[in-house]
Amino acid sequence: MNKVIIIGSGPAGLTAAVTCADKGLDVLVIDEYMIAGGRLLGQLYEQPDGTWWNGIKESNHLHQQALDLGVKFHLNIPVSNIEKKDESWIVYTEQKTFHANNLLLATGAAESPVPVPGWTLPGVMSVGAAQVMTNVHRVKPGERGVIIGVNVLSSAIAMELQLAGVEVACLTLPKLNQVTYDSAHPKKVLDSLLHVSHMAPSQFVKLGSKLMKNDFMKKLGVTFYPKNGIKMWDIPIQLRKAVIEIYGKDQVEGVTIATINTDGEVIPGSEEKISADFVCIAGGLYPLAELASVAGCPFYLVEELGGYVPLHNERMETTLDGLYVAGNITGIEGAKVAAAQGLTAGLTIAYNSGFEVLENDIHASIQAIEQTRDSAYIQFHPDVKEGKKIVQEQWENYVTTNLKLKSV
Incomplete structure (x- = not known):
């Protein structure tokens, strides 16, 4: 044989x-x-x-x-x-x-997770690691987390985490730099999400995606995208905010996020803190x-x-x-x-x-x-x-x- x-x-x-x-x-x-x-x-x-x-x-x-x-x-x-x-x-x-x-x-x-200041703290992991911990080993990665990176994979895993009783405070973008450009620019991220809008449980999101078929409408979509995001599965999807730091002394305690403009640049003075005991990074x-x-x-x-x-x-x-x-x-x-x-x-x-x-x-x-x-x-x-x-x-x-x- x-x-x-x-x-x-x-x-x-x-x-x-x-x-x-x-x-x-x-x-x-x-x-x-x-x-x-x-x-x-x-x-x-x-x-x-x-x-x-x-x-x-x-x-x-x-x-x-x-x-x-x-x-x-x-x-x-x-x-x-x-x-x-x-x-x-x-x-x-x-x-x-x-x-x-x-x-x-x-x-x-x-x-390929993108680098974020503070990503070496215990409690920071890839979204795939959180998925395996939750769905395979039946171990919660934490009680309340933030997912950095908005894409098909992170959206699907956010839903799975919620099904397992894990709170996801939000899905948001990484801070813009040369390495993170494609995953931190709101318009590029919106482009990628339009192809999976059928997954959204929100009829508002599904209807809105059909309207944004050209660059002008996409630009309007990013410009008027709510600062606090649109909820899917009760999880805020934030395209106008970015994590600029993961903070904590001996482990993850939260993230510092800031509002960004339509080009992904941080608006000074808009920083705020979100408490969390774990962070997932989704780079594709x-x-x-x-x-x-x-x-x-x-x-x-x-x-x-x-x-x-x-x-x-x-x-x-x-x-x-x-x-x-x-x-x-x-x-x-x-x-x-x-x-x-x-x-x-x-x-x-x-x-x-x-x-x-x-x-x-x-x-x-x-x-x-x-x-x-x-x-x-x-x-x-x-x-x-x-x-x-x-x-x-x-x-x-x-x-x-x-x-x-x-x-x-």
Whole structure:
């Protein structure tokens, strides 16, 4: 039997593992976390049809499917290096070295919190850490918190914290500087929020978002945005205030915020203090693609996908024989899209291992990725389809260039 190693046990990795094992391939999944599921573990939200998406339930189901099909798991083991020798991929970990004919990188994404004065105090964490503490470990990060950074991820986690009985005093912006420009400029933040306005429980917010279709209306929206914010899930979303400092002696005691103008600049004398025992910083997500880089896979910076992504095609193949990618390593999207990519990757691996009757299945799975993307409830990057188009064009250029080189 051909052996497949999958690094990452999130929705993409687990779905690929189930798909490969179902075709009779010998599959091993490696993950640095102690529980399979990846970012699925922290997800809990209500879907448009009124049902609840429970990430733990979804991950447990996929994990059990994989186990029933004979997939082996090595959890709580970080991977330090990968390399190709002859026809085999070698995966190095702290405990053991593994070999495989096919290697799938489903390493997911990482957070990039923006620096804020006082962020080294105990009680300051990323929003993802607060989500894991609350939804996975059932431990409150605190009683009353402030979330710095207004985006899709922080909005969703704010709702989850409130469901867990944790008070969120407000979602607000970081102070404007060169590093925080995109996340601290009110108009840029408003632009990003308009793409997820359908999530708002407030009809006022939903109606207002439909009116702001051009730059003039957006500018008016920022100018007349209430200084104390608009409430969603009873949490003030403040686009005209910014945290200039997190304060406390031995731990977080609160934040100092100030009113900002439409360009994000602090208005002197508007400072005020908000008490809190924890602070979350939300700077967004970026693809975790270091292992693909180590392997020698070409990269491209695609802002529409959240950062640097390895070059790959629609079948989730990279430029290196036997190396595949799926999930957020290919661009920041939701768990359902990642799982759909995992299915395509699993089918492609099986096809390249001799199951040539899967061509139609692969084609259908690629279409399913697009359909899942189009119907996604949450989109982290509104121009993700343009980003995917950029990667596909780069792939076609790569293939054309290599064909020319081989013909010389």
